[in-house]
Amino acid sequence: MSYPSELVIDRADDVVTLTLNRPERRNGVTWPLIEELIQALETVASNVEDRAVVLTGAGGAFCSGMDLAKSVAPNEFEFMRRVGHAVTLLHELPKPTIAKVSGAAVGFGCNLALACDLVVAGETALFGEVFADRGLSLDGAGSWSLPRLIGLAKAKEIVFFGSKLSGAEANDIGLVNQVVAEDKLDTVVADWATRLADGPTLALSMMKKALNTSLETPFATAVEQESLAQSLSFRSQEAREGMTAFLERRPPRFRG
The missing domain is CATH 3.90.226.10 (2-enoyl-CoA Hydratase; Chain A, domain 1)
Known part of the structure; x- marks a missing residue:
């Protein structure tokens, strides 16, 4: 059954x-x-x-x-x-x-x-x-x-x-x-x-992780972690699409 x-x-x-x-x-x-x-x-x-x-x-x-x-x-x-x-x-x-x-x-x-x-x-x-x-x-x-x-x-x-x-x-x-x-x-x-x-999955995941731990994280540590996450974001395909869409004055297409 x-x-x-x-x-x-x-x-x-x-x-x-x-x-x-x-x-x-x-x-x-x-x-x-x-x-x-x-x-x-x-x-x-x-x-x-x-x-x-x-x-x-x-x-x-x-x-x-x-x-x-x-x-x-x-x-x-x-x-x-x-x-x-x-x-x-x-x-x-x-x-x-x-x-x-x-x-x-x-x-x-x-x-x-x-x-x-x-x-x-x-x-x-x-x-x-x-x-x-x-x-x-x-x-x-x-x-x-x-x-x-x-x-x-x-x-x-x-x-x-x-x-x-x-x-x-x-x-x-x-x-x-x-x-x-x-x-x-x-x-x-x-x-x-x-x-x-439709959003940038990698960026959203890093922001989620940072916010989830924010109340236990010292200010200096948070800033350092943001620097690392943002440096990874700059090199991502999502960021390239986001920048291109901004310059072309169109909505970004993050899927795929």
Whole structure:
């Protein structure tokens, strides 16, 4: 007997869409789903034709967190290490990523969205750090992401009280990049993903790496790393195309 994949992978115009596919459980995460996500992200990282990634959920929800009905005992630590590996791959992926959030993004699901470079939410989106309500600690790199996005004091407030935020509320405190009408969500994310896929992949990957480490990097180190990255950029095919397009007064064509 064959079973449906818990992660659906679609490729179109150099954009990869990864869809968590357990709608009957609001895309609650299981060990098999984590393994599929890890494999997919490893493939995307090494595939030059994959230029941008959209992460979303099926059936009107992004992700309801861990599926607590699926026990991982007695291997909780091994499972959480795999969860951490999946989030790390997403965070460090040398391609720009967008979380497209409709419906619930709570617990691990919230932090999975925040591991993406950009978060676009529909009006039905609900973000929640509900770990305290379950007697659980943080996971999904929430302890890293939240203070950087909204500040330490606000992060503690949301985590300690298990707060839930609408898309508009999340947007107001800087947790997401944009909130849009639900019927515009697909269009806005598709536009952003296409623009990123049209962009200079090498330059974007170096900028992403620099920004991801910026709060831990001394000023002098950041300047030195920028010098190295920019010197590599100057010699790249992307830069030659960008300079030529500027001189010819036309949009650059970075793909291919």
